[in-house]
Amino acid sequence: MADRLTISLDGMGGDHAPDIVVAGAAIARERLPNAYFLLFGDEARLRPLVEAQPLLKGCVEIRHTDKAISNDDKPSAALRNGKQSSMRLAIDAVKSGEASCTVSAGNTGALMAMAMFGLRTLPGIDRPAICSVLPTMNGESCMLDLGANVECSAENLVQFAVMGEVFARTVLGLAKPTIGLMNIGVEELKGNEEVKAAANTIRNSNLPIEFKGFVEGDDISKGTVDVIVTDGFTGNVALKTVEGTSKLISTFIRETFQSSLMAKIGYLFASRSIDKLRLRLDPRRYNGAVFLGLNGIVVKSHGGTDGIGFANAIGVAADMAVHGFIDAMKADFEGLQVDSEAAREAAAQ
Structure with a gap:
Protein backbone atom coordinates (compact mmCIF):
# COMPACT_ATOMS: atom_id res chain seq x y z
CA MET A 1 0.00 0.00 0.00
CA ASP A 126 24.41 19.05 19.86
CA ARG A 127 22.83 16.37 22.04
CA PRO A 128 19.66 14.29 21.92
CA ALA A 129 17.27 14.38 24.87
CA ILE A 130 14.85 11.87 26.35
CA CYS A 131 11.25 13.10 26.37
CA SER A 132 8.09 11.53 27.77
CA VAL A 133 4.45 12.39 28.38
CA LEU A 134 3.14 12.82 31.93
CA PRO A 135 -0.42 13.11 33.32
CA THR A 136 -1.39 16.48 34.83
CA MET A 137 -4.42 18.19 36.32
CA ASN A 138 -5.04 19.77 32.92
CA GLY A 139 -4.55 16.62 30.86
CA GLU A 140 -1.04 15.82 29.65
CA SER A 141 2.32 17.54 29.29
CA CYS A 142 5.76 16.44 28.17
CA MET A 143 9.11 16.82 29.88
CA LEU A 144 12.73 16.67 28.73
CA ASP A 145 15.53 15.85 29.33
CA LEU A 146 14.85 12.79 31.47
CA GLY A 147 18.36 11.44 31.83
CA ALA A 148 20.40 11.58 28.64
CA ASN A 149 22.41 14.68 29.66
CA VAL A 150 23.36 15.15 33.30
CA GLU A 151 24.83 18.61 32.68
CA CYS A 152 23.47 21.03 30.08
CA SER A 153 24.59 24.36 28.68
CA ALA A 154 22.19 27.20 27.94
CA GLU A 155 22.37 26.28 24.27
CA ASN A 156 21.39 22.69 25.06
CA LEU A 157 18.34 23.88 27.01
CA VAL A 158 17.26 26.13 24.14
CA GLN A 159 17.55 23.20 21.75
CA PHE A 160 15.48 21.05 24.13
CA ALA A 161 12.79 23.74 24.18
CA VAL A 162 12.55 23.66 20.40
CA MET A 163 12.47 19.86 20.32
CA GLY A 164 9.83 19.70 23.05
CA GLU A 165 7.62 22.24 21.29
CA VAL A 166 7.68 20.22 18.05
CA PHE A 167 6.97 17.02 19.98
CA ALA A 168 3.96 18.57 21.73
CA ARG A 169 2.56 19.74 18.41
CA THR A 170 3.00 16.43 16.60
CA VAL A 171 2.23 13.93 19.37
CA LEU A 172 -0.06 15.81 21.76
CA GLY A 173 -1.79 17.64 18.91
CA LEU A 174 -1.41 21.10 20.46
CA ALA A 175 -1.53 24.00 18.00
CA LYS A 176 0.49 26.35 20.23
CA PRO A 177 2.21 24.49 23.09
CA THR A 178 3.42 26.51 26.07
CA ILE A 179 7.01 26.07 27.25
CA GLY A 180 8.52 26.46 30.71
CA LEU A 181 12.08 26.15 32.03
CA MET A 182 12.45 24.22 35.28
CA ASN A 183 13.96 26.40 38.01
CA ILE A 184 14.07 26.81 41.78
CA GLY A 185 11.67 29.75 41.52
CA VAL A 186 9.70 31.74 38.98
CA GLU A 187 11.58 35.00 39.61
CA GLU A 188 13.96 36.05 36.83
CA LEU A 189 16.90 36.46 39.23
CA LYS A 190 16.73 32.87 40.49
CA GLY A 191 18.55 29.86 39.06
CA ASN A 192 22.00 29.15 37.65
CA GLU A 193 23.54 31.06 34.77
CA GLU A 194 22.71 28.38 32.18
CA VAL A 195 19.01 28.46 32.97
CA LYS A 196 18.85 32.27 32.99
CA ALA A 197 20.80 32.50 29.73
CA ALA A 198 18.54 29.93 28.08
CA ALA A 199 15.43 31.86 29.14
CA ASN A 200 16.88 35.08 27.73
CA THR A 201 17.71 33.42 24.41
CA ILE A 202 14.22 31.95 24.02
CA ARG A 203 12.53 35.26 24.88
CA ASN A 204 14.58 37.15 22.28
CA SER A 205 14.25 34.61 19.48
CA ASN A 206 11.84 34.79 16.58
CA LEU A 207 10.89 31.14 16.94
CA PRO A 208 7.16 30.30 17.10
CA ILE A 209 7.41 29.34 20.78
CA GLU A 210 4.92 30.32 23.50
CA PHE A 211 7.44 30.74 26.32
CA LYS A 212 5.96 31.16 29.81
CA GLY A 213 9.24 31.60 31.67
CA PHE A 214 10.33 29.61 34.73
CA VAL A 215 8.32 26.84 36.37
CA GLU A 216 8.86 24.89 39.59
CA GLY A 217 8.53 21.24 40.59
CA ASP A 218 4.86 21.46 41.56
CA ASP A 219 4.03 22.83 38.10
CA ILE A 220 4.68 19.36 36.66
CA SER A 221 1.48 17.92 38.14
CA LYS A 222 -0.45 21.19 37.82
CA GLY A 223 0.02 21.21 34.05
CA THR A 224 1.06 24.87 34.16
CA VAL A 225 2.78 24.48 30.78
CA ASP A 226 2.65 21.88 28.02
CA VAL A 227 6.43 21.37 27.81
CA ILE A 228 8.83 21.40 30.75
CA VAL A 229 12.52 21.79 29.89
CA THR A 230 15.35 20.87 32.24
CA ASP A 231 18.70 19.09 32.40
CA GLY A 232 18.83 15.30 32.51
CA PHE A 233 19.82 15.06 36.18
CA THR A 234 16.90 17.16 37.41
CA GLY A 235 14.50 15.61 34.91
CA ASN A 236 15.32 12.05 35.87
CA VAL A 237 14.93 12.78 39.60
CA ALA A 238 11.60 14.50 38.90
CA LEU A 239 10.38 11.60 36.76
CA LYS A 240 11.24 9.00 39.38
CA THR A 241 9.54 11.15 42.03
CA VAL A 242 6.36 11.36 39.95
CA GLU A 243 6.40 7.59 39.31
CA GLY A 244 7.00 6.87 43.00
CA THR A 245 4.20 9.21 44.08
CA SER A 246 1.80 7.53 41.67
CA LYS A 247 2.62 4.11 43.16
CA LEU A 248 2.30 5.53 46.67
CA ILE A 249 -1.20 6.89 45.96
CA SER A 250 -2.29 3.59 44.39
CA THR A 251 -0.97 1.66 47.41
CA PHE A 252 -2.70 3.96 49.91
CA ILE A 253 -6.03 3.67 48.07
CA ARG A 254 -5.79 -0.12 47.94
CA GLU A 255 -4.88 -0.38 51.64
CA THR A 256 -7.67 2.02 52.59
CA PHE A 257 -10.39 0.00 50.87
CA GLN A 258 -9.05 -3.22 52.39
CA SER A 259 -8.85 -1.85 55.92
CA SER A 260 -12.32 -2.89 57.12
CA LEU A 261 -15.57 -4.51 56.07
CA MET A 262 -17.26 -1.13 55.68
CA ALA A 263 -14.37 0.08 53.51
CA LYS A 264 -14.77 -2.98 51.27
CA ILE A 265 -18.48 -2.30 50.95
CA GLY A 266 -17.70 1.33 50.16
CA TYR A 267 -15.38 0.17 47.37
CA LEU A 268 -18.31 -1.58 45.68
CA PHE A 269 -20.09 1.76 45.37
CA ALA A 270 -16.96 3.67 44.36
CA SER A 271 -15.48 1.04 42.05
CA ARG A 272 -16.26 2.88 38.80
CA SER A 273 -14.62 6.07 40.04
CA ILE A 274 -11.64 4.12 41.34
CA ASP A 275 -11.26 2.45 37.96
CA LYS A 276 -11.19 5.87 36.29
CA LEU A 277 -8.47 6.97 38.70
CA ARG A 278 -6.52 3.79 38.10
CA LEU A 279 -6.69 4.37 34.35
CA ARG A 280 -5.37 7.93 34.68
CA LEU A 281 -2.48 6.74 36.84
CA ASP A 282 -1.69 3.65 34.73
CA PRO A 283 1.95 4.02 33.62
CA ARG A 284 1.26 1.90 30.52
CA ARG A 285 -0.87 4.74 29.18
CA TYR A 286 2.17 7.04 29.12
CA ASN A 287 4.71 4.45 28.04
CA GLY A 288 7.12 5.48 25.32
CA ALA A 289 10.08 7.78 25.92
CA VAL A 290 11.38 9.45 22.78
CA PHE A 291 15.00 10.15 21.87
CA LEU A 292 14.54 13.64 20.47
Whole structure:
Protein backbone atom coordinates (compact mmCIF):
# COMPACT_ATOMS: atom_id res chain seq x y z
CA MET A 1 0.00 0.00 0.00
CA ALA A 2 1.25 3.47 -0.90
CA ASP A 3 0.36 4.87 2.52
CA ARG A 4 1.73 1.92 4.47
CA LEU A 5 3.54 2.88 7.67
CA THR A 6 6.52 0.60 8.28
CA ILE A 7 7.70 0.28 11.88
CA SER A 8 10.77 -1.68 12.94
CA LEU A 9 10.64 -3.49 16.28
CA ASP A 10 13.38 -4.88 18.49
CA GLY A 11 11.75 -8.23 19.08
CA MET A 12 14.15 -9.34 21.81
CA GLY A 13 14.41 -6.15 23.91
CA GLY A 14 12.73 -5.94 27.31
CA ASP A 15 12.17 -7.99 30.44
CA HIS A 16 9.31 -9.96 28.90
CA ALA A 17 10.36 -10.09 25.25
CA PRO A 18 9.48 -11.37 22.77
CA ASP A 19 5.94 -12.02 24.05
CA ILE A 20 5.07 -8.42 24.90
CA VAL A 21 6.56 -7.12 21.65
CA VAL A 22 4.33 -9.32 19.50
CA ALA A 23 1.29 -8.74 21.73
CA GLY A 24 1.92 -4.99 21.58
CA ALA A 25 2.18 -5.05 17.80
CA ALA A 26 -1.19 -6.83 17.57
CA ILE A 27 -2.86 -4.30 19.87
CA ALA A 28 -1.31 -1.39 17.96
CA ARG A 29 -2.49 -2.85 14.64
CA GLU A 30 -6.11 -2.29 15.69
CA ARG A 31 -5.45 1.44 15.92
CA LEU A 32 -3.05 1.52 12.96
CA PRO A 33 -4.63 -0.52 10.14
CA ASN A 34 -1.92 0.60 7.70
CA ALA A 35 0.97 -0.43 9.95
CA TYR A 36 3.50 -2.97 8.72
CA PHE A 37 6.12 -4.35 11.11
CA LEU A 38 9.71 -5.39 10.54
CA LEU A 39 10.31 -7.67 13.51
CA PHE A 40 13.94 -8.42 14.36
CA GLY A 41 14.91 -11.35 16.56
CA ASP A 42 14.98 -15.12 16.99
CA GLU A 43 12.56 -16.44 14.38
CA ALA A 44 12.08 -19.75 16.23
CA ARG A 45 10.62 -17.79 19.15
CA LEU A 46 8.89 -15.05 17.18
CA ARG A 47 7.13 -17.08 14.49
CA PRO A 48 4.72 -19.02 16.79
CA LEU A 49 3.80 -15.81 18.62
CA VAL A 50 3.06 -13.95 15.39
CA GLU A 51 1.02 -16.82 13.94
CA ALA A 52 -1.08 -16.89 17.13
CA GLN A 53 -2.16 -13.27 16.50
CA PRO A 54 -4.81 -13.04 13.74
CA LEU A 55 -4.46 -9.25 13.64
CA LEU A 56 -0.86 -9.60 12.48
CA LYS A 57 -1.60 -11.78 9.49
CA GLY A 58 0.09 -10.36 6.41
CA CYS A 59 1.57 -7.31 8.14
CA VAL A 60 4.73 -8.68 9.79
CA GLU A 61 8.08 -9.58 8.29
CA ILE A 62 10.35 -11.47 10.67
CA ARG A 63 14.06 -10.91 10.14
CA HIS A 64 16.07 -13.49 11.97
CA THR A 65 19.03 -12.80 14.22
CA ASP A 66 20.17 -14.85 17.17
CA LYS A 67 21.94 -11.91 18.78
CA ALA A 68 20.30 -9.63 21.35
CA ILE A 69 21.42 -6.86 23.71
CA SER A 70 20.96 -7.72 27.38
CA ASN A 71 20.09 -5.29 30.16
CA ASP A 72 23.58 -5.80 31.61
CA ASP A 73 25.47 -4.87 28.45
CA LYS A 74 27.40 -1.62 28.64
CA PRO A 75 26.75 0.86 25.82
CA SER A 76 30.35 0.62 24.59
CA ALA A 77 30.20 -3.18 24.47
CA ALA A 78 26.83 -3.07 22.71
CA LEU A 79 28.24 -0.76 20.05
CA ARG A 80 31.30 -2.94 19.57
CA ASN A 81 29.69 -6.36 19.62
CA GLY A 82 26.04 -5.78 18.75
CA LYS A 83 26.13 -4.94 15.05
CA GLN A 84 23.92 -7.93 14.24
CA SER A 85 21.70 -7.64 17.32
CA SER A 86 17.95 -7.21 17.06
CA MET A 87 18.26 -3.69 18.50
CA ARG A 88 20.90 -2.51 16.06
CA LEU A 89 19.17 -4.02 13.03
CA ALA A 90 15.89 -2.32 13.99
CA ILE A 91 17.72 1.03 14.14
CA ASP A 92 19.49 0.33 10.84
CA ALA A 93 16.09 -0.18 9.19
CA VAL A 94 15.27 3.45 10.03
CA LYS A 95 18.67 4.62 8.83
CA SER A 96 18.25 2.88 5.46
CA GLY A 97 14.71 4.25 5.03
CA GLU A 98 13.03 0.84 5.18
CA ALA A 99 11.16 1.87 8.33
CA SER A 100 9.74 5.23 9.39
CA CYS A 101 10.43 4.64 13.09
CA THR A 102 11.60 2.04 15.57
CA VAL A 103 10.58 0.90 19.06
CA SER A 104 12.58 -1.06 21.62
CA ALA A 105 12.04 -2.04 25.26
CA GLY A 106 15.71 -2.96 25.63
CA ASN A 107 18.73 -1.51 27.40
CA THR A 108 18.33 2.30 27.45
CA GLY A 109 22.04 3.14 27.40
CA ALA A 110 22.74 0.73 24.56
CA LEU A 111 19.75 1.99 22.58
CA MET A 112 20.86 5.61 22.93
CA ALA A 113 24.45 4.79 21.96
CA MET A 114 23.41 2.75 18.94
CA ALA A 115 20.85 5.31 17.81
CA MET A 116 23.33 8.17 18.06
CA PHE A 117 25.98 6.19 16.19
CA GLY A 118 23.63 4.96 13.49
CA LEU A 119 21.33 7.94 12.96
CA ARG A 120 23.39 10.91 14.17
CA THR A 121 21.79 14.11 15.40
CA LEU A 122 19.89 16.57 13.24
CA PRO A 123 21.72 19.68 11.99
CA GLY A 124 21.89 22.31 14.73
CA ILE A 125 21.45 19.81 17.59
CA ASP A 126 24.41 19.05 19.86
CA ARG A 127 22.83 16.37 22.04
CA PRO A 128 19.66 14.29 21.92
CA ALA A 129 17.27 14.38 24.87
CA ILE A 130 14.85 11.87 26.35
CA CYS A 131 11.25 13.10 26.37
CA SER A 132 8.09 11.53 27.77
CA VAL A 133 4.45 12.39 28.38
CA LEU A 134 3.14 12.82 31.93
CA PRO A 135 -0.42 13.11 33.32
CA THR A 136 -1.39 16.48 34.83
CA MET A 137 -4.42 18.19 36.32
CA ASN A 138 -5.04 19.77 32.92
CA GLY A 139 -4.55 16.62 30.86
CA GLU A 140 -1.04 15.82 29.65
CA SER A 141 2.32 17.54 29.29
CA CYS A 142 5.76 16.44 28.17
CA MET A 143 9.11 16.82 29.88
CA LEU A 144 12.73 16.67 28.73
CA ASP A 145 15.53 15.85 29.33
CA LEU A 146 14.85 12.79 31.47
CA GLY A 147 18.36 11.44 31.83
CA ALA A 148 20.40 11.58 28.64
CA ASN A 149 22.41 14.68 29.66
CA VAL A 150 23.36 15.15 33.30
CA GLU A 151 24.83 18.61 32.68
CA CYS A 152 23.47 21.03 30.08
CA SER A 153 24.59 24.36 28.68
CA ALA A 154 22.19 27.20 27.94
CA GLU A 155 22.37 26.28 24.27
CA ASN A 156 21.39 22.69 25.06
CA LEU A 157 18.34 23.88 27.01
CA VAL A 158 17.26 26.13 24.14
CA GLN A 159 17.55 23.20 21.75
CA PHE A 160 15.48 21.05 24.13
CA ALA A 161 12.79 23.74 24.18
CA VAL A 162 12.55 23.66 20.40
CA MET A 163 12.47 19.86 20.32
CA GLY A 164 9.83 19.70 23.05
CA GLU A 165 7.62 22.24 21.29
CA VAL A 166 7.68 20.22 18.05
CA PHE A 167 6.97 17.02 19.98
CA ALA A 168 3.96 18.57 21.73
CA ARG A 169 2.56 19.74 18.41
CA THR A 170 3.00 16.43 16.60
CA VAL A 171 2.23 13.93 19.37
CA LEU A 172 -0.06 15.81 21.76
CA GLY A 173 -1.79 17.64 18.91
CA LEU A 174 -1.41 21.10 20.46
CA ALA A 175 -1.53 24.00 18.00
CA LYS A 176 0.49 26.35 20.23
CA PRO A 177 2.21 24.49 23.09
CA THR A 178 3.42 26.51 26.07
CA ILE A 179 7.01 26.07 27.25
CA GLY A 180 8.52 26.46 30.71
CA LEU A 181 12.08 26.15 32.03
CA MET A 182 12.45 24.22 35.28
CA ASN A 183 13.96 26.40 38.01
CA ILE A 184 14.07 26.81 41.78
CA GLY A 185 11.67 29.75 41.52
CA VAL A 186 9.70 31.74 38.98
CA GLU A 187 11.58 35.00 39.61
CA GLU A 188 13.96 36.05 36.83
CA LEU A 189 16.90 36.46 39.23
CA LYS A 190 16.73 32.87 40.49
CA GLY A 191 18.55 29.86 39.06
CA ASN A 192 22.00 29.15 37.65
CA GLU A 193 23.54 31.06 34.77
CA GLU A 194 22.71 28.38 32.18
CA VAL A 195 19.01 28.46 32.97
CA LYS A 196 18.85 32.27 32.99
CA ALA A 197 20.80 32.50 29.73
CA ALA A 198 18.54 29.93 28.08
CA ALA A 199 15.43 31.86 29.14
CA ASN A 200 16.88 35.08 27.73
CA THR A 201 17.71 33.42 24.41
CA ILE A 202 14.22 31.95 24.02
CA ARG A 203 12.53 35.26 24.88
CA ASN A 204 14.58 37.15 22.28
CA SER A 205 14.25 34.61 19.48
CA ASN A 206 11.84 34.79 16.58
CA LEU A 207 10.89 31.14 16.94
CA PRO A 208 7.16 30.30 17.10
CA ILE A 209 7.41 29.34 20.78
CA GLU A 210 4.92 30.32 23.50
CA PHE A 211 7.44 30.74 26.32
CA LYS A 212 5.96 31.16 29.81
CA GLY A 213 9.24 31.60 31.67
CA PHE A 214 10.33 29.61 34.73
CA VAL A 215 8.32 26.84 36.37
CA GLU A 216 8.86 24.89 39.59
CA GLY A 217 8.53 21.24 40.59
CA ASP A 218 4.86 21.46 41.56
CA ASP A 219 4.03 22.83 38.10
CA ILE A 220 4.68 19.36 36.66
CA SER A 221 1.48 17.92 38.14
CA LYS A 222 -0.45 21.19 37.82
CA GLY A 223 0.02 21.21 34.05
CA THR A 224 1.06 24.87 34.16
CA VAL A 225 2.78 24.48 30.78
CA ASP A 226 2.65 21.88 28.02
CA VAL A 227 6.43 21.37 27.81
CA ILE A 228 8.83 21.40 30.75
CA VAL A 229 12.52 21.79 29.89
CA THR A 230 15.35 20.87 32.24
CA ASP A 231 18.70 19.09 32.40
CA GLY A 232 18.83 15.30 32.51
CA PHE A 233 19.82 15.06 36.18
CA THR A 234 16.90 17.16 37.41
CA GLY A 235 14.50 15.61 34.91
CA ASN A 236 15.32 12.05 35.87
CA VAL A 237 14.93 12.78 39.60
CA ALA A 238 11.60 14.50 38.90
CA LEU A 239 10.38 11.60 36.76
CA LYS A 240 11.24 9.00 39.38
CA THR A 241 9.54 11.15 42.03
CA VAL A 242 6.36 11.36 39.95
CA GLU A 243 6.40 7.59 39.31
CA GLY A 244 7.00 6.87 43.00
CA THR A 245 4.20 9.21 44.08
CA SER A 246 1.80 7.53 41.67
CA LYS A 247 2.62 4.11 43.16
CA LEU A 248 2.30 5.53 46.67
CA ILE A 249 -1.20 6.89 45.96
CA SER A 250 -2.29 3.59 44.39
CA THR A 251 -0.97 1.66 47.41
CA PHE A 252 -2.70 3.96 49.91
CA ILE A 253 -6.03 3.67 48.07
CA ARG A 254 -5.79 -0.12 47.94
CA GLU A 255 -4.88 -0.38 51.64
CA THR A 256 -7.67 2.02 52.59
CA PHE A 257 -10.39 0.00 50.87
CA GLN A 258 -9.05 -3.22 52.39
CA SER A 259 -8.85 -1.85 55.92
CA SER A 260 -12.32 -2.89 57.12
CA LEU A 261 -15.57 -4.51 56.07
CA MET A 262 -17.26 -1.13 55.68
CA ALA A 263 -14.37 0.08 53.51
CA LYS A 264 -14.77 -2.98 51.27
CA ILE A 265 -18.48 -2.30 50.95
CA GLY A 266 -17.70 1.33 50.16
CA TYR A 267 -15.38 0.17 47.37
CA LEU A 268 -18.31 -1.58 45.68
CA PHE A 269 -20.09 1.76 45.37
CA ALA A 270 -16.96 3.67 44.36
CA SER A 271 -15.48 1.04 42.05
CA ARG A 272 -16.26 2.88 38.80
CA SER A 273 -14.62 6.07 40.04
CA ILE A 274 -11.64 4.12 41.34
CA ASP A 275 -11.26 2.45 37.96
CA LYS A 276 -11.19 5.87 36.29
CA LEU A 277 -8.47 6.97 38.70
CA ARG A 278 -6.52 3.79 38.10
CA LEU A 279 -6.69 4.37 34.35
CA ARG A 280 -5.37 7.93 34.68
CA LEU A 281 -2.48 6.74 36.84
CA ASP A 282 -1.69 3.65 34.73
CA PRO A 283 1.95 4.02 33.62
CA ARG A 284 1.26 1.90 30.52
CA ARG A 285 -0.87 4.74 29.18
CA TYR A 286 2.17 7.04 29.12
CA ASN A 287 4.71 4.45 28.04
CA GLY A 288 7.12 5.48 25.32
CA ALA A 289 10.08 7.78 25.92
CA VAL A 290 11.38 9.45 22.78
CA PHE A 291 15.00 10.15 21.87
CA LEU A 292 14.54 13.64 20.47
CA GLY A 293 17.19 15.27 18.28
CA LEU A 294 18.18 12.23 16.26
CA ASN A 295 17.89 12.08 12.48
CA GLY A 296 15.27 9.38 12.84
CA ILE A 297 12.45 8.38 15.20
CA VAL A 298 13.46 6.11 18.09
CA VAL A 299 11.07 5.32 20.95
CA LYS A 300 12.11 3.55 24.15
CA SER A 301 9.45 1.46 25.86
CA HIS A 302 9.72 0.70 29.56
CA GLY A 303 11.55 -2.61 29.91
CA GLY A 304 9.03 -4.11 32.32
CA THR A 305 5.85 -3.17 30.46
CA ASP A 306 3.25 -5.52 28.99
CA GLY A 307 1.61 -5.67 25.56
CA ILE A 308 -0.66 -2.70 26.26
CA GLY A 309 2.25 -0.51 27.28
CA PHE A 310 4.35 -1.57 24.29
CA ALA A 311 1.41 -0.82 21.98
CA ASN A 312 1.26 2.70 23.38
CA ALA A 313 4.97 3.14 22.67
CA ILE A 314 4.33 2.04 19.08
CA GLY A 315 1.51 4.60 18.94
CA VAL A 316 3.87 7.41 19.98
CA ALA A 317 6.35 6.44 17.25
CA ALA A 318 3.57 6.22 14.66
CA ASP A 319 2.18 9.65 15.58
CA MET A 320 5.61 11.21 15.16
CA ALA A 321 6.10 9.57 11.77
CA VAL A 322 2.65 10.37 10.42
CA HIS A 323 2.80 14.02 11.48
CA GLY A 324 6.24 14.67 9.99
CA PHE A 325 8.15 15.17 13.23
CA ILE A 326 11.63 15.06 11.68
CA ASP A 327 10.78 17.59 8.94
CA ALA A 328 9.21 19.92 11.52
CA MET A 329 12.33 19.66 13.67
CA LYS A 330 14.59 20.52 10.74
CA ALA A 331 12.49 23.57 9.87
CA ASP A 332 12.49 24.93 13.43
CA PHE A 333 16.23 24.41 13.86
CA GLU A 334 16.94 26.23 10.64
CA GLY A 335 15.08 29.17 12.20
CA LEU A 336 17.04 28.79 15.44
CA GLN A 337 20.34 28.90 13.55
CA VAL A 338 19.26 32.06 11.73
CA ASP A 339 18.40 33.68 15.07
CA SER A 340 21.75 32.64 16.56
CA GLU A 341 23.69 34.07 13.61
CA ALA A 342 21.74 37.35 13.82
CA ALA A 343 22.44 37.58 17.56
CA ARG A 344 26.16 37.05 17.02
CA GLU A 345 26.26 39.72 14.31
CA ALA A 346 24.40 42.19 16.54
CA ALA A 347 26.81 41.51 19.40
CA ALA A 348 29.82 42.11 17.13
CA GLN A 349 28.60 45.57 16.03
